[in-house]
Amino acid sequence: MTAEREIMKNQKIYHIVCFAILIGILIIFIALSIYSGSIKYPPEQITEVLFGNCIDNSIVRIVKEIRIPRALASAVLGGALAVSGFLLQVFFSNPIAGPFVLGISSGAKLAVAMTMIFFLERGMILNSAGIMLSSFIGSMISTGFILAVAGRVRKSSSLIVSGIMIGYICSAITDFAVTFADDSNIVNLHNWSMGSFSGIDSDDIKVISATVFPVLALTMVMSKQIGAYRLGETYARSLGINIKLFRIMLILLSSILSATVTAFAGPVSFVGIAVPHIIRGILKTSKPSLIIPASFLGGASFCLMCDLIARTVFAPNELSIGSVTAVFGAPAVIFIMLRRKKTEV
Amino acid sequence: MENPVLHTESLSVGYGRKIIVGDIKISVNAGEILTVIGANGSGKSTILKSISGQLKKISGTVYIGSKNFDRMSRQNISEKISVMMTDRIEPELMTCRDIVEYGRFPYTRQSGILSENDRLKIDEAMRLADVYKISERDFNHISDGQKQRVLLARAVCQEPRILILDEPTSFLDIRYKLELLNILKKLVREKNIAVIMSLHELDLVQRISDHVLCIDGEKADRYGTPEEIFSGDYISRLYNITSGSYERCIPELEAVKGTPQIFVISGNGTGINIFRRLQRMNIPFASGILHENDIDYFTAKRLAETVITEKAFEPISSESFIKAKKIIDSCQKVICCIEDFGTMNMLNKNLKEYAEEKNFLINEMQNV
Known part of the structure; x- marks a missing residue:
């Protein structure tokens, strides 16, 4: 009895330490993102801006209107992506499910591109709510495809392959549409469709937060059910869970999260798979009440880091965020597949 | 009900x-x-x-x-x-x-x-x-x-x-x-x-x-x-078994422990079902007098709290008979599964009559 209480206490301490470290890393990356950029300012000057006693307007503008929104956007959207991936992994009981590999992000991208082109050609500019809505619809459509496939194939590797195929098809159509659309605004669209956290302003941040945080809270509330679902549908049902409603909720919440990301930053790959996996490995548990917030923190740091690399390594040229996340995320996927080889994916 | x-x-x-x-x-x-x-x-x-x-x-x-x-x-x-x-x-x-x-x-x-x-x-x-x-x-x-x-x-x-x-x-x-x-x-x-x-x-x-x-x-x-x-x-x-046949097999659950509450007189396989039922009902019981080559003996040995035995092919001895009587006196309930007795188990018949006399004999279907 005492020995076992001891283990539980040690586990608790370990988890608290992990969370403290995750929060610490996040703060460091946020600071790094604010302090570095294509124009080099001395750190003291930026600190002055942050504490509101700087008189140089150009620095204030760059920090407050570009760097801070960009850092916050990378953090919140990165966290959202990681949680979205986690929810999909629960839904498909498959560790390599994620919004990007299942083609959900690409579906959203296609829908957003089509709506934008439609509006641009009529001389109108789509507001962020409109972009989010079309992104959500796009992700729901490709989720629908994936669900139809999942109903027919039992093997989870086939599911992933069909997801990647759907992703390619959507991307191809998007590229096609973007290339042939005749408007100068399309240049922006092209940048967006490659994936980037640039150009997000503080109004966007408000919309993003108002979407992501309530969904995150709802996900946390559902963590008891998500936990039970790990035992499989039969046991979850026998514990009194309404499986149909639960699955619909999972897909909806996950789609809202990934659609928000796609709407503002375009498709960002592999965060959804790599981060929850790394977090599980660090926390040595799969308890959703711990994994969800930890994945959010981890996803936030991961995207901040990737964004930092994307905009500083070849400055003033920027890499697309997807290329950087892929460099770190794709090996994680390969690693998971290799490890699961024994138990057959 | x-x-x-x-x-x-x-x-x-x-x-x-x-x-x-x-x-x-x-x-x-x-x-x-x-x-x-x-x-x-x-x-x-x-x-x-x-x-x-x-x-x-x-x-x-x-x-x-x-x-x-x-x-x-x-x-x-x-x-x-x-x-x-x-x-x-x-x-x-x-x-x-x-x-x-x-x-x-x-x-x-x-x-x-x-x-x-x-x-x-x-x-x-x-x-x-x-x-x-x-x-x-x-x-x-x-x-x-x-x-x-x-x-x-x-x-x-x-x-x-x-x-x-x-x-x-x-x-x-x-x-x-x-x-x-x-x-x-x-x-x-x-x-x-x-x-x-x-x-x-x-x-x-x-x-x-x-x-x-x-x-x-x-x-x-x-x-x-x-x-x-x-x-x-x-x-x-x-099970549509056409080749081979289904025979009762060997495994048994644990015997119920405690002072025997029922004495079962049986032999030649007549007692096995009673033994198992008593085990399921969680009633400790005694069984006898069984010859060591009797099919009931093998089941009784594993399910009964006490088994009064006799060597194979020998008539029942008076020591065993007295032992059995003692247990019958203490549990005051007897089930007899045998109807026809032979020379070797004649004393089992005496046990049955003894139980009848004392009004200990109960019907096996009766709710014990």
Whole structure:
């Protein structure tokens, strides 16, 4: 009895330490993102801006209107992506499910591109709510495809392959549409469709937060059910869970999260798979009440880091965020597949 | 007659619209074990899935107590029924304790935080299923038999009134089969739970079940006590055995310990069913006087608290006779399964007459 209480206490301490470290890393990356950029300012000057006693307007503008929104956007959207991936992994009981590999992000991208082109050609500019809505619809459509496939194939590797195929098809159509659309605004669209956290302003941040945080809270509330679902549908049902409603909720919440990301930053790959996996490995548990917030923190740091690399390594040229996340995320996927080889994916 | 914990009315089960088994009548009381038997693919699992709400029924009604299952809330049902099915689960990074904890799911708030009481129930269930020692091990890294017992512990700490198990002994070797069934017996006795399960091992079915339901090609063919079902060549017909034959096999559950309450006079196989029934009813008993080559002797040796024996091919000695009389005097209840006595067991006849004189003799069908 005492020995076992001891283990539980040690586990608790370990988890608290992990969370403290995750929060610490996040703060460091946020600071790094604010302090570095294509124009080099001395750190003291930026600190002055942050504490509101700087008189140089150009620095204030760059920090407050570009760097801070960009850092916050990378953090919140990165966290959202990681949680979205986690929810999909629960839904498909498959560790390599994620919004990007299942083609959900690409579906959203296609829908957003089509709506934008439609509006641009009529001389109108789509507001962020409109972009989010079309992104959500796009992700729901490709989720629908994936669900139809999942109903027919039992093997989870086939599911992933069909997801990647759907992703390619959507991307191809998007590229096609973007290339042939005749408007100068399309240049922006092209940048967006490659994936980037640039150009997000503080109004966007408000919309993003108002979407992501309530969904995150709802996900946390559902963590008891998500936990039970790990035992499989039969046991979850026998514990009194309404499986149909639960699955619909999972897909909806996950789609809202990934659609928000796609709407503002375009498709960002592999965060959804790599981060929850790394977090599980660090926390040595799969308890959703711990994994969800930890994945959010981890996803936030991961995207901040990737964004930092994307905009500083070849400055003033920027890499697309997807290329950087892929460099770190794709090996994680390969690693998971290799490890699961024994138990057959 | 007490009210059954679960009963069905003209229940038909199957997938989609296709009926696999129709017109099923199940009725199980608290503290009873009902076993469903039948050939592979006969629909045993389908029945269990349907009465536990995993599968939509085609027609008919399931009642829990006096309530209609379909009108009960999910929460309410989860407090009444727990299941252990054949689906293999491979949860990532979960210890055995994590798995068992989910048995408390219906009783915790949305936060999922366990109370002290919940922890006690979890410990108790893990001890009962003999998995307490491996509670911190990763569920994916233990043997199939251990997994099965962890899942049983999970089902137990859900504190159900009805426990539904689909082939709980699959993947287990004979030792764990017997252990698992002993645990079930204990549960039924101590917690007054009703158990409905499917089982392939017919020898074990006879030992553990209070009632047996036989499924044979689209219908619930027979329902009765194991003695009724396992008589004659019914089993061979049920399983369509055409080559070879079905014989009663050897395994037995544990003997009931305590002062003998009943003395059974038997011989030549007449006592085996009584022995097993007494074992199931948890009544310690004595048996005699049996020759060491009598078929009853082998069963009695394992199930009876005391067996009065005699050497093979020898007439019963007076020492054995006196010993037997002493036990009869102390338990004051005698069941006699023999009608015709021979020269070798003449003294058994005397025992019977002695019991008759003292008015100790009871009918075997009488409710002891």
